[in-house]
Amino acid sequence: MTTRYSSLALLREGFRGHRGWRPAWAKATPQPAYDAVIIGGGGHGLATAYYLAKNHGIRRVAVLEKGWIGGGNTGRNTTAVRSNYFYPESVALYDLALRLYEGLSRELNFNVMLSQRGMLIAAHTPAQMEICARIANAMMLNGVDGELMGPKEAIARLPLLNQTADARYLCLGGIWQGRAGIARHDAVAWGYARAASALGVDIIENCAVTDLRIENGSVKGVATSLGEIRTERLAVAAAGATPGLVAGAGVHLPIHTYALQAFVSEPVKPCLDTVLLYLGTGTYVSQSDKGELVFGGGLDRVPTHGQKGNLPAQEKVVAGLLEMFPAFAQLKLLRQWAGVVDVVPDSSPVIGPAPGVEGLYLNCGWGTGGFKAIPAGGWLLAHLLATGQHHEISRPFDLDRFIKGRLIDEAAGAGISH
Numbered sequence: 001m002t003t004r005y006s007s008l009a010l011l012r013e014g015f016r017g018h019r020g021w022r023p024a025w026a027k028a029t030p031q032p033a034y035d036a037v038i039i040g041g042g043g044h045g046l047a048t049a050y051y052l053a054k055n056h057g058i059r060r061v062a063v064l065e066k067g068w069i070g071g072g073n074t075g076r077n078t079t080a081v082r083s084n085y086f087y088p089e090s091v092a093l094y095d096l097a098l099r100l101y102e103g104l105s106r107e108l109n110f111n112v113m114l115s116q117r118g119m120l121i122a123a124h125t126p127a128q129m130e131i132c133a134r135i136a137n138a139m140m141l142n143g144v145d146g147e148l149m150g151p152k153e154a155i156a157r158l159p160l161l162n163q164t165a166d167a168r169y170l171c172l173g174g175i176w177q178g179r180a181g182i183a184r185h186d187a188v189a190w191g192y193a194r195a196a197s198a199l200g201v202d203i204i205e206n207c208a209v210t211d212l213r214i215e216n217g218s219v220k221g222v223a224t225s226l227g228e229i230r231t232e233r234l235a236v237a238a239a240g241a242t243p244g245l246v247a248g249a250g251v252h253l254p255i256h257t258y259a260l261q262a263f264v265s266e267p268v269k270p271c272l273d274t275v276l277l278y279l280g281t282g283t284y285v286s287q288s289d290k291g292e293l294v295f296g297g298g299l300d301r302v303p304t305h306g307q308k309g310n311l312p313a314q315e316k317v318v319a320g321l322l323e324m325f326p327a328f329a330q331l332k333l334l335r336q337w338a339g340v341v342d343v344v345p346d347s348s349p350v351i352g353p354a355p356g357v358e359g360l361y362l363n364c365g366w367g368t369g370g371f372k373a374i375p376a377g378g379w380l381l382a383h384l385l386a387t388g389q390h391h392e393i394s395r396p397f398d399l400d401r402f403i404k405g406r407l408i409d410e411a412a413g414a415g416i417s418h
Helices: 007-015 043-056 088-102 104-108 126-141 151-157 185-198 239-247 311-324 371-387
Strands: 036-039 061-064 119-123 147-149 173-177 202-204 209-215 218-224 227-230 234-236 256-265 275-278 284-287 293-296 333-343 350-353 360-364
Touching: 036 043, 036 218, 043 061, 043 185, 043 360, 043 371, 088 104, 088 371, 104 185, 119 126, 119 151, 126 147, 126 173, 151 173, 185 202, 185 371, 209 239, 218 234, 234 239, 234 371, 239 333, 239 360, 256 311, 275 311, 293 311, 311 333, 350 371, 360 371
Parallel strands: 036 061, 036 234, 061 202, 119 275, 234 360
Antiparallel strands: 119 173, 147 173, 209 218, 218 227, 256 293, 256 333, 275 284, 284 293, 350 360
């Protein structure tokens, strides 16, 4: 059961330096060999380890993280979860993730603070409304909740929206998904880490992978800052770091990395009970349980691995927010940061075996969709590691689609500029 603390106990532990608290997961040291090794201690890597142990009974597993758990993109996003995509393959993938999210707190016995408050993708022109109608129809045909919403319904849900006569982007309605919402990003990472550790998975932090050990075209292990680790099943779930990690094995990925910046305002009373994305500005926003506005915009199109914000992006995104909600103009900005997104040409992820290297599997290329897909990414990568074969949902996202020309171009599914 989850340990509960009174306010007095929390205060006492704060003064004592938390000496009375049990760690959520064991701080493991590397063993000489494992049945499977996962590079990347973010949400996808931790979820993979958990589902390997739970679904497939493979528990001699190590998760290697060069920093701290959840310190990468998992903790540097705007926490939206949704499955309002166009193509059947994408809907199957992201709705698997959303269904898993819906039961995740109970599954992990850890509150991931899922709030299914709904999401509106707002349109501002007849052409945008036509596209929204197509996407809503596709969602319904693919068995996912979605509906086309008119302007009166949108304003009724979002009464603070800019409705002035000189508004540049008047809301004409858009796509509504009622099951969409937000979850707490660090709680997702911590919940998977705790559950995986309880099943015997070794979670090893501050362990940088320096090289892959490939012999006769097969994985044999990894070299790390903490020594050699042997394995014949290796998964890389390291987002933008993945191309550099696998390049030495002769695997070249069509990935470019960019910064996606996010912002948090000072807390205010509840005033926004949905997730909103404006197609006109590419700005998206939700309100956290603490009252902060969490918002972002399009990619900063300068290739980078940096996690810092900058003033030009701030000006653009804040301007977009104020076009949506002029009433927020007096709020103070508390924080700004960036996550590193790994973008492929068709804006869909890469899930599958690495070509030419037996025992090496990839989970990368999520772009702006990584957090919302964490449970599905872990579920599907665990299936690959355990069986050596694709799950039917992951098969369309194999790297071979770039050879066969069967791309899944979901750039519009992000709703922001790529």
